[in-house]
Amino acid sequence: xxxxxxxxxxxxxxxxxxxxxxxxxxxxxxxxxxxxxxxxxxxxxxxxxxxxxxxxxxxxxxxxxxxxxxxxxxxxxxxxxxxxxxxxxxxxxxxxxxxxxxxxxxxxxxxxxxxxxxxxxxxxxxxxxxxxxxxxxxxxxxxxxxxxxxxxxxxxxxxxxxxxxxxxxxxxxxxxxxxxxxxxx
Numbered sequence: 582x583x584x585x586x587x588x589x590x591x592x593x594x595x596x597x598x599x600x601x602x603x604x605x606x607x608x609x610x611x612x613x614x615x616x617x618x619x620x621x622x623x624x625x626x627x628x629x630x631x632x633x634x635x636x637x638x639x640x641x642x643x644x645x646x647x648x649x650x651x652x653x654x655x656x657x658x659x660x661x662x663x664x665x666x667x668x669x670x671x672x673x674x675x676x677x678x679x680x681x682x683x684x685x686x687x688x689x690x691x692x693x694x695x696x697x698x699x700x701x702x703x704x705x706x707x708x709x710x711x712x713x714x715x716x717x718x719x720x721x722x723x724x725x726x727x728x729x730x731x732x733x734x735x736x737x738x739x740x741x742x743x744x745x746x747x748x749x750x751x752x753x754x755x756x757x758x759x760x761x762x763x764x765x766x
Contacts, residue, residue: 610664652675661765683707
């Protein structure tokens with residue numbers, strides 16, 4: 582009986598040793614590039630305002646920050662990956678570019694909606710994103726995806742839209758984990 586416990590202990594020690602030897606991959610998430618993003622007019626365009634759907638520099642920066650926050654939260658929550666603040670030390674660098682936004686309603690502000698005007702839609706809209714995963718040797722994988730920001734019917738306002746967009750970025754984070762898992766295996 583002692584002999585079997587000793588063998589089991591040696592096998593367990595070898596397995597634990599192998600697990601401990603595997604360091605998590607270091608991942609750097611670059612800021613979302615929104616410089617060339619196109620905004621398609623909402624399907625339920627507000628003809629009375631006569632205004633195009635526009636985002637201020639602060640709103641673009643907030644959108645880029647939300648992307649980085651959500652993707653880092655998802656990837657950093659995995660045991661196999663650790664988020665680093667410097668691309669130079671990272672095993673993988675992830676660069677995202679927002680290609681297109683397609684809101685489903687006019688922007689929720691005083692300039693784009695009449696007072697008291699409310700919209701109901703199936704989510705906030707959709708977005709198209711291009712993501713490049715690189716390592717020290719260069720580009721490994723390029724992903725391009727069009728994804729809905731929400732799919733439940735509800736009020737289309739700045740509060741519900743933020744939740745829908747946050748979930749969309751979270752979903753892209755999970756897709757990136759799958760892509761990294763394939764690359765890292």
